[in-house]
Each structure stands twice: as C-alpha cells, then as structure tokens.
Amino acid sequence: MKADVELKLTHDGNKWIGQNEQIVASGESLNDLDEEVKCALQKSGSYAAGAQLTVFMGFDFETFPRWLRQYHNHYFNRCVSLVL
Numbered sequence: 001m002k003a004d005v006e007l008k009l010t011h012d013g014n015k016w017i018g019q020n021e022q023i024v025a026s027g028e029s030l031n032d033l034d035e036e037v038k039c040a041l042q043k044s045g046s047y048a049a050g051a052q053l054t055v056f057m058g059f060d061f062e063t064f065p066r067w068l069r070q071y072h073n074h075y076f077n078r079c080v081s082l083v084l
Contacts, residue, residue, distance in 0.1 A: 003079065005041065005054075005056070006055075007020050007037070008060045009057040014028070015028055018055075023041065023044055025039070041082070042084050049084055051083070052082070053082050055081075057078045
C-alpha cells in the first residue's frame, strides 16, 4: 500500500510526534496523535474535505542509541487511514 503522506515518528518522553516538511502534530497517545495529524492535514489546505489518506509513520531510529539499533531494526512503524 502506497502512502499519501509520510511522517517521521518520535517520542519525547511525554508525547508522540509526527512530522514532515509540511506539518507537525503531537499527542499523548497514538489515538491523540492520529487526531492531531488529521487536523494538521485539514488545516494544510492540501487535501479536500472527505479525502481518504493513507499516512505512513516511520520511527526515527536516530533517537535510539547506536548500540541498541541492531536489536530494534523494526521498532515502530505504523500505517493509518484517515478521512479528512
């Protein structure tokens, strides 16, 4: 499945953060993050109301210590479908 939008996913210790060159969204839970991503995409004006988008969120492995990366090569990627 090809994604319409790709975001870099991180966690700052309190909130999940999804961002790319156009939007930044954050939420305390993944459900909160999904809602904030939806709002940010609506506000961007790049997509029509009611558009169904596939959003890929790839975890930013640069936030892991280098020695730990070999054990978490698939740590956390997710794909969600959102209707704006």
